[in-house]
Amino acid sequence: MNRGKYVFAQLTEFLPRRVFDTIVQRYDGNRYVKHFTCWNQLLCMMFGQLSNRDSLRDLILVLEAHSSKSYHLGLGKQITRSNLAKANG
Numbered sequence: 777m778n779r780g781k782y783v784f785a786q787l788t789e790f791l792p793r794r795v796f797d798t799i800v801q802r803y804d805g806n807r808y809v810k811h812f813t814c815w816n817q818l819l820c821m822m823f824g825q826l827s828n829r830d831s832l833r834d835l836i837l838v839l840e841a842h843s844s845k846s847y848h849l850g851l852g853k854q855i856t857r858s859n860l861a862k863a864n865g
Contacts, residue, residue, distance in 0.1 A: 784823060784849050791818075816852045817863040823851065832860060 800806055805814040824835040836857045
């Protein structure tokens with residue numbers, strides 16, 4: 777059983793969240809967003825890159841398999857393929 781933070785959560789601590797939020801606010805990145813923010817998109821894409829996923833569908837399947845841990849990883853609650861595709865588009 778894991779008693780500390782997940783490795784992915786430890787890696788995201790190195791990202792400057794305040795700087796990221798400033799850039800998103802400057803370019804109005806979360807204008808029409810309700811739940812799936814730019815920060816969630818960054819974390820999903822980072823998770824896909826670090827876990828060597830080949831496609832968006834493959835990434836969504838892995839995220840659904842780890843859905844019970846998604847809150848602890850900082851990814852958010854609902855990650856769907858359509859939300860991720862719209863955010864990447």
